[in-house]
Amino acid sequence: MIRVSDLTVRFGQTTVLHNVSFSVTGGESFALVGESGSGKSTILKALAGQITNWSGALEIANEPLSPGKRARLARKVQMVFQDPYGSLHPRHSLDDTLSEPLIIHGLPDRDARVLAMLDAVGLPRRFRFRLPHQLSGGQRQRVAIARALMLDPPVLLLDEPTSALDVSVQAEILNLLKGLREERQLTFLLVTHDLPVVSFLCDRLAILKSGRIEEEARVDALRAGRFETGYGQELVKRSRDG
Amino acid sequence: MTLLKVDNLRVTFPSDHGPVDVVRGLSLTLGRERLGIVGESGSGKSMTGRAILGLIPPPGSVTADRLEFEGTDLRTLSERRYRELRGARMSMVLQDPKFSLNPVITIGDQIAEALKVHRSLTARQRRVRVLEVLEAVRIRDPKRVARLYPNEISGGMGQRVMIAMMVVLEPALMIADEPTSALDVSVRGQVLDILDDLVRRRGMGLILISHDLNTVARWCDRIIVMYQGRVVEELGTGQLEAAKHPYTRGLLSSVPRIDETRDRLPVLNRSTL
Numbered sequence: 001m002i003r004v005s006d007l008t009v010r011f012g013q014t015t016v017l018h019n020v021s022f023s024v025t026g027g028e029s030f031a032l033v034g035e036s037g038s039g040k041s042t043i044l045k046a047l048a049g050q051i052t053n054w055s056g057a058l059e060i061a062n063e064p065l066s067p068g069k070r071a072r073l074a075r076k077v078q079m080v081f082q083d084p085y086g087s088l089h090p091r092h093s094l095d096d097t098l099s100e101p102l103i104i105h106g107l108p109d110r111d112a113r114v115l116a117m118l119d120a121v122g123l124p125r126r127f128r129f130r131l132p133h134q135l136s137g138g139q140r141q142r143v144a145i146a147r148a149l150m151l152d153p154p155v156l157l158l159d160e161p162t163s164a165l166d167v168s169v170q171a172e173i174l175n176l177l178k179g180l181r182e183e184r185q186l187t188f189l190l191v192t193h194d195l196p197v198v199s200f201l202c203d204r205l206a207i208l209k210s211g212r213i214e215e216e217a218r219v220d221a222l223r224a225g226r227f228e229t230g231y232g233q234e235l236v237k238r239s240r241d242g
Numbered sequence: 243m244t245l246l247k248v249d250n251l252r253v254t255f256p257s258d259h260g261p262v263d264v265v266r267g268l269s270l271t272l273g274r275e276r277l278g279i280v281g282e283s284g285s286g287k288s289m290t291g292r293a294i295l296g297l298i299p300p301p302g303s304v305t306a307d308r309l310e311f312e313g314t315d316l317r318t319l320s321e322r323r324y325r326e327l328r329g330a331r332m333s334m335v336l337q338d339p340k341f342s343l344n345p346v347i348t349i350g351d352q353i354a355e356a357l358k359v360h361r362s363l364t365a366r367q368r369r370v371r372v373l374e375v376l377e378a379v380r381i382r383d384p385k386r387v388a389r390l391y392p393n394e395i396s397g398g399m400g401q402r403v404m405i406a407m408m409v410v411l412e413p414a415l416m417i418a419d420e421p422t423s424a425l426d427v428s429v430r431g432q433v434l435d436i437l438d439d440l441v442r443r444r445g446m447g448l449i450l451i452s453h454d455l456n457t458v459a460r461w462c463d464r465i466i467v468m469y470q471g472r473v474v475e476e477l478g479t480g481q482l483e484a485a486k487h488p489y490t491r492g493l494l495s496s497v498p499r500i501d502e503t504r505d506r507l508p509v510l511n512r513s514t515l
Binding site for chain 1: 397426427455497506508509
């Protein structure tokens with residue numbers, strides 16, 4: 001479903017990603033973990049078409065990506081961002097936010113689709129005409145997930161989707177994501193530094209360090225704390241020690 | 243020795259539906275120790291910290307049967323006297339260094355400002371103190387860093403600079419409000435280590451406010467768990483597993499573990515709390 005081969009990204013003189021390759025099959029949930037600056041978010045940005053100065057080959061749902069195919073890409077892949085306060089338009093009601101992709105892509109039955117999506121992400125229908133500031137952080141993240149799913153993309157890119165939330169709300173959003181993935185056979189590519197979240201939500205993971213993949217492993221290896229590389233072990237240890 | 247005594251603290255804000263109590267009758271005593279206050283957004287934990295420092299903005303109001311810091315009654319303190327205490331005897335580290343540091347003043351000058359206001363030192367003495375305190379928060383090249391602007395340093399370093407700014411006057415009480423939640427996991431441990439070191443070596447009292455129950459538990463001598471403005475449970479180190487209140491238990495079980503195998507995470511049922 002997602003194939004990344006020899007992805008290299010340079011910003012000026014600095015190379016942020018060095019020949020990164022991995023692939024994610026349909027319905028799988030894959031995590032990219034690593035410290036700040038390891039390049040994990042840059043991979044998401046390249047896949048989402050937010051940066052264009054990459055080289056290598058990217059493919060989503062059997063379609064090779066190249067800079068400039070944004071509109072078609074939008075129906076294949078959508079992204080949920082970290083900060084639910086910053087990622088919604090403050091003066092657009094939920095209805096505006098959720099209808100916009102349907103208008104752009106000329107899809108019918110907007111009314112029914114918006115209501116169905118509110119139900120799917122567990123938001124009461126009476127919230128439909130509210131503005132983001134009238135919602136809590138967890139509710140806003142539900143809106144962001146709903147917005148991402150409006151065009152029914154097979155792939156969701158998740159950039160630290162719960163790290164700005166309280167633990168009790170984090171649990172609700174993680175459960176929601178897991179449920180949606182099962183119902184809709186979604187493919188997830190998750191970026192996080194939170195290993196326990198990976199353990200809950202993902203099947204496989206890749207550990208990034210300084211723009212290179214150090215290790216790819218199944219989530220069982222994470223649960224057992226048995227990574228092959230020293231760096232992987234170190235990350236597990238740090239996560240345990242807080 | 244008791245640094246801080248708080249009895250029946252209440253913080254109230256007016257709203258369209260009448261006054262709302264965001265802190266409802268909180269009591270605590272603090273010695274030279276590390277106390278953790280844990281709770282979700284809206285539990286009143288940050289307001290508790292701000293009330294102690296006299297930083298509740300109007301129209302909010304603070305009442306207490308007792309609010310005493312080093313024997314001084316804070317309730318009747320004038321704003322001028324409060325300001326002398328703040329920074330010098332009690333201080334606060336905030337969550338995000340990006341928003342708490344002045345972007346147009348160098349790191350060194352920002353730290354020196356506190357010394358200028360509260361101490362009468364020569365410029366040379368101030369410079370020496372600034373370098374000392376930067377070294378104390380484990381900044382490797384203090385001379386260079388003192389000349390940098392906040393946008394030239396990383397988040398982790400920014401937070402250490404904030405801590406340096408707070409400890410340069412050697413306060414007796416430090417309140418750290420989510421000091422690590424804006425930071426990368428890899429530098430969190432380091433920031434907590436530095437705080438810990440300062441508490442031990444300088445005999446400070448520390449209140450660590452956080453939503454991260456596990457970090458606080460690993461790190462504090464005592465923990466207070468707050469929910470809806472009230473203390474629902476008080477626990478000592480290592481007693482986290484023995485927590486009894488359904489809210490604390492709910493919070494603990496809703497956190498995924500590194501060896502997670504549950505299909506769904508339990509969610510707090512607020513109607514039964």
